[in-house]
Amino acid sequence: MSSKDCGHHEDESRKLIRLILFGVGGFFFVVLLTIFIIWAVLRPTKPKFTIQDATLYAFNLSSPATNTLTITMQVTLSSHNPNRRIGIYYSNLHAYASYHNQQVTLATELPPTYQGHKDFTVWSPFLFGAAAPVSPFTLSSLQQDRGAGAVVVNVKIYGRVKWKVGTWVSGRYHLFVNCPAYIRFTGGGDRSGSGIQIVAPAKFQLLQGCSVDV
Template sequence: MTAEYCSHHNNGNQVAKRISIAIVGFLIVCAIVILLVWAILHPSKPKFLLQDVTVYGFNLTAPNMLTSNLQITLASRNPNRRIGIYYRKLDVFASYHNQQITLPTLLPRTYQGHRDITLWSPILYGNAVPVAPFLEAALTGDMNGGGGLVMLDIKVFGKVKWKVGSWISGRYQINVHCPAYISFSDRIMGFQVSSSMKYHLLQTCKVDISR
């Protein structure tokens, strides 16, 4: 009986090992298939375009305080034919010389199908945001001289996921930088909208995707 028990025990262990090997092999095959599909499809980065900026307020007050109120129109296009894009937790804000001058505005979560275009029109505002003295001097110089041209940077930071069929990837970091050239002197490139100024820019943005 002892020998028969050991024989059954050994057979049970062998069956368990075979099942484990089969499961691991199946998972490896699935991973290889996903990697092959991913490599063949090779997703392209979304294309971002800053279409326009409407300036409702942009005032520099002492000591070193900047109040700004802007509305932008931002377009995103998915260039992929077989890959969808999930946008997760996208924050957009304006900066000047790498200093953030508005609060981050959260864009709604969005799924973008193959070659679809998405438009957002968030309002960006910052009330009495302190800026460094050298930035105040630079901003004053830009607004009062050199054609009154101020270069702002509209930034978008967040997470994206790729969708291939029913498979969804892990999260990737997306960083978008859109230069916005605003004139505060003779109002070139802009036109009056009530008490605000609207600038049609059609500015291509730089997009970086990382893990």
């Protein structure tokens, strides 16, 4: 084969490589442009959660001999879908109460639901924690809150969400929600020694926004 033929084949190979690179680059450009257009048109926004109220049926911190916390409460949680063109599927939702990042109740499952455009959904789960062991740090914090006359219990939700646009449904995304509930120590409760007990039932109107991560 002459050097002229070799040069011709090399030119053809370089042209083919350039065409492949241009094709791949063009494909990714179209994909990115499509994603940008969809985002610009739909403006997807994560749901907004609010804790409306909390009814406390039991809140009893034992003496230092056992260091356990018993808590029973019902909370009213609402979720709002702010999107005009996007629906939201909720699944595998669970709610529990925590104090200083320590879980103090069992996780309660919430029913799965679909939330249409601009719709609201309300859940009212019961949260139970019977004689849950608390750490020395948690015990110390509760004693300080007792002196201040109020305690902040965080109601947390975790689960999955999917977005729906027309007939298209996305994959599942993790959902994490944190709702602070400010509970006041009502008069007549037992605060003797190191124990804490709130007179129950006691209902607290909260209307507090929650942090949401998707």
